[in-house]
Amino acid sequence: MRISIFGLGYVGCVSLGCLAKNGHQVIGVDVNATKVDQINSGKATIIEKDIAEIIAEQHKLNRISATTSFNEAILNSEISIVAVGTPSSKNGHLNLQYIFNVAEQIGVALLEKESFHIIVIRSTIMPGTCDEFASIVEEISGKERNKHFAIVDNPEFLREGTAVHDYFNPPLTLIGSDNKEAADKVSILYQNLPAEIIVTNLKVAEIMKYVNNTFHALKISFGNEIGNICTELNIDSHEVMNIFCKDKQLNISPYYFKPGFAYGGSCLPKDLKGLQTLAHDLYLDTPIINSIGKTNDLQIDRAVNLILQHWNKKLGFLGLSFKAGTDDLRNSPAVTVIERLIGKGCDISIYDKNINLSLLTGTNKEFIDQKIPHLSSLLVNSTEEIIEKCDVIIVNNKENEFTEILNNVNNKIIIDMVRLGENFLGKQNYTGINWAIDFSEAYDKQMPKHRISSRVKSPVILTNTPR
Template sequence: MRISIFGLGYVGCVSLGCLAKNGHQVIGVDVNTTKVEQINSGKATIIEKDIAEIIAEQHELNRISATTSFNDAILNSEISIVAVGTPSSKNGHLNLQYIYSVAEQIGVALMNKDSFHIIVIRSTIMPGTCDEFARIVEEISGKERNKDFAIVDNPEFLREGSAVNDYFNPPLTLVGSDNRDAAEKVSLLYKHLPAEIITTNLKVAEIMKYVNNTFHALKISFGNEIGNICTELNIDSHEVMNIFCKDKQLNISPYYFKPGFAYGGSCLPKDLKGLQTLAHDLYIDTPIINNVGKTNDLQIDRAVTLILNHWNKKLGFLGLSFKAGTDDLRNSPAVAVIERLIGKGCEISIYDKNINLSLLTGTNKEFIDEKIPHLSSFLVNSTQEIIDNCDVIIVNNKEKEFTDILKNVNSKIIIDMVRLDESLISKQNYTGINWAIDTSESTESKSWAIDMPKSIQ
């Protein structure tokens, strides 16, 4: 394909060389004449392992060139990749002036182009930036989005020092767009790479770089806090974390990474508090570990606020224990929510097939007697009683019977804390605690998001 790349800095230079190495004809575009001259002399604009050799090789093969003319670049390419910088401002916001400047340049160039053009943003951007970029292009060019041009977000996941290797060996390739044909064409650029190509909508693609890098920062900081505790106890922290990382079922896995309700039960709160206390006694400051519980409390606050939007309605709770398939009520977030709602005078009914008050013993019984001493007056015997007698149904556990009955409930408000089943999410009477269908996108876009294959081999 014929590709133009706007920005010949770190990401732009690597993309230029690697795309050319894969057989594409690539034009680099930059306002910096020095960078343009370097590329046209077969020299890389950055210091990075292997990239100098690739640029020299591809220049020799006449697959790469560079220019300061955005108009020439657009007219001589079918896909434009935007890889300009998006530095942070002092208050943490992104400086998008370079992104939008490129949008203006592309808009001007498209005035003189009749064929369809695809714009791919590789720069790190906030959700909504692609839409604003497209708006600027439309306004200046007089062309129509998804008729004359399309926009795609294709975030890069390159690490300095191993960028070329990362390009050719990615964990995945992410392509976001509201245009199916454009997404498929951009995906073809990466079809030879040994990784899944995931297609999604624009906003999901736009936020992924931030989610990834924030988690990487969290991992490093968490590891350091554990290391600091271990050091004071004369424990080999690397052995501890090596063992930690061997658990691929729970520790390094998707298991706990699903947004939803707060955690509960007997183990997590107790052991978290134990580690916090240990660090305190050792005079070790562990802000990440110390604030885990606060984040959990905030999720309970969020649930209460969501439900109190309907405070004058009859509330029905499906599930009370801290997770499905158990009668353990200790530190159940549902108990915490219900306790607060009772205090506000809400009318409440609860169904949980696993709860038999006569069988509760020990600390489990003590906990519920302290939090909801008259629990028996709130319990009902079936889900149908909840459906028949309540206006708002709150789902706290992933029990299959809840899915089966709620699929046919359309006249009651459903508030889901656990993402019970994907089939419920599109219902008009449904709300998730922290997920939703994006209603801002066009019908065509939402249809594409459902039908588009998840990977292109």
């Protein structure tokens, strides 16, 4: 394929060399004439293992070239990859000016182009940026999105130092688009890489890099807090974390990574507090460990606020224990939610097939006697009874029975804490605690509108001057 790449920095230079190595004809564009000259003399613009050899080899094969003219690049390619910088601004927001400058340039170039053009954003961008980018292109070119051009988000996962290796061995290839033809064509660029190609919508693709990198930062910092505690106790932190990583069922696994309700039970809150207190007693500051409980409390607040939107209706809880298949009520977040709703005067009924008050003993019984002493008067005997009696059904446990019965309930409000199933997502009467059904409108309100700079209205001044 004939590909143009906007931005010849780390990501752009690696993509240029690697795409050419895979047989494509690639033209780089940069506002920096020195980088353009480097590519045109067969030299890499960055220091990175293997890239100098790849650029020299592909230059010899006449598969790569570079220019400062965005028009030339667009007119000579069918796909443009955007790899310009997206630095942080002073107040922590992303500075998207370079991205939107490219949108303006592409808009101008498309004025002269007849054939369909695909724009692929490789830079790290916030959700909503592709839509904004496409609007700018539409406004300037007078062309229509998905008729004359399409936009795709394809975040880059490489790490500096191992960039070429990472390009050829990505953990996965992510393609976000609202245009199937464009997504299919971009997939072809990566079909020979040994990684799954995942096609999703634009906003999912756009947020992924932030989710990944924030988690990577969390992993490092969590490991360091554990390391600091272990060091104070004369324990080898590396042995601890090596063993930690061997648990592929609960630790290094998809388990627990599901947005939903707060955690609870007899172990997580108690043991978290234990480690927190240990760190405190060792005079160690462990802000990540200390903030976990706070995040959990906020999730309980979120549930209470969501349910209180229906404070004057009959509320029915399906599940009371902290997870399905147990009668353990100790530190069940649902108990805390119900306790707070009772305090607000709400009318509540509860069904949990595992809860038999006469069988509760010990600390479990003490806990519930303290929190909801009149629990027996709130309990009903079946899911059907809850549905019959109540206007709002709050699902706390992922019992198959709940999913099956609620599938056919359309005349009651369902508040889901456990993600009952994908088939609930489009229902009018359904709300999930923290997954959106239609995110677009909510986001559009927050997204500051990019203003097209006045200079772009006069394309004559829009030259590729080095910055």
